[in-house]
Amino acid sequence: MRAYVLHPDLKSDPGRRLPELRLAEAVALAAALPDLEVAGAEVVRLPRATPATLFGSGKVADLGERLTALDVGLVLVDGPVSPVQQRNLEKEWGVKLLDRTGLILEIFADRARTREGVLQVELAALSYQRTRLVRAWTHLERQRGGFGFVGGPGETQIEADRRAIDDEVVKLRRQLDRVVRTRELHRAARRKVPFPIVALVGYTNAGKSTLFNRMTGAEVLAKDMLFATLDPTMRGVTLPSGRKVILSDTVGFISDLPTQLVAAFRATLEEVLEADLIVHVRDISHPETAEQAADVAEILTSLGVAEDVARIEVWNKLDLVPEGEARAALLAEARRREGVFAVSALTGEGLPALFDAMSDALSEPRTARTLTLPFADGRRRAWLHDTGLVTAEVETDRGWRIEVLWTARQERRFREMAG
CATH class of the missing domain: 3.40.50.11060 (GTPase HflX, N-terminal domain)
Structure with a gap:
């Protein structure tokens, strides 16, 4: 067409x-x-x-x-x-x-592959269609006759269609809840594995999947195309330093993302909330790279990503920046900034320094603590175990005495749960 x-x-x-x-x-x-x-x-x-x-x-x-x-x-x-x-x-x-x-809904419908992705797209599409029934029905004054039990003209066609869509939305939400519960079980299992999670985020077509493939050897769809990746992909990776991590490739962000999709894909994007390190991949060759970075930061904030989560910024697609003064200035600027690395995921330029920085960012000092939790505080105790922080535990008359080994950020999370 x-x-x-x-x-x-x-x-x-x-x-x-x-x-x-x-x-x-x-x-x-x-x-x-x-x-x-x-x-x-x-x-x-x-x-x-x-x-x-x-x-x-x-x-x-x-x-x-x-x-x-x-x-x-x-x-x-x-x-x-x-x-x-x-x-x-x-x-x-x-x-x-x-x-x-x-x-964007058409693209998402074409690309979604996992069960969760398909359900989320269908849910978003129905929400969108419900607001546009006026386009589909030009005979809104017509009404279906009632059954004759209470008299009256019955419901209009558009009301019937809205009700049909609402019924379908309820069914989809039930199915999605089951899928999300399964994903939460997988997340809980990952928390018990002592490997940190690294999430790749960025504007769509910034090169996240190319970097993901370079690091993992996987074959995630990586094209010069918007929304090439829609479903979250996770792989175990061993960095050159020997540190093992779980790497997550997420759906690309975009300005003016439809509100229906922000809500529908929240469960997918919540993978970012579990991350120990967020790697923000930018297309540094794009003329509006700064504006795209601002869009990504805004979406991360709206998702509730904590400010204290370690972050690294990757200026990707260095191979598209021509040799000369502009490229030299860009490299100098990246070196001046802490936590910023200019790379080409396609050619491999700059990746060794990035991988070293990722290892360093995940090497937070850990402190041993002894906690006493009352029996009524089972939720926080379960969180300590699920996160893999417990080194020893003894049950006493007043509750549990628990030995933990955690980072400062994990301790803050634990204290916040008390509220």
């Missing part, structure tokens, strides 16, 4: 980035869908959005002629489109239309 990509550049948007770069990202999103040919793309500058059609009538007519000439069957609008706007534009242009949320 031939597609045309539009990025509405609203002057009223205070946080807008360079529209040409936003359009390029939207085109890359479109290219991530199989069997889709991008026939053209453009930035549409708007002083304000038109309620009925988003674009003004003249622009709608102009675009309609272009879409017909290019034989376009799908229009992708990089931004929010209301159900009414979508219905009107589809009718006017004779094409299918997807907004940014719909496009």
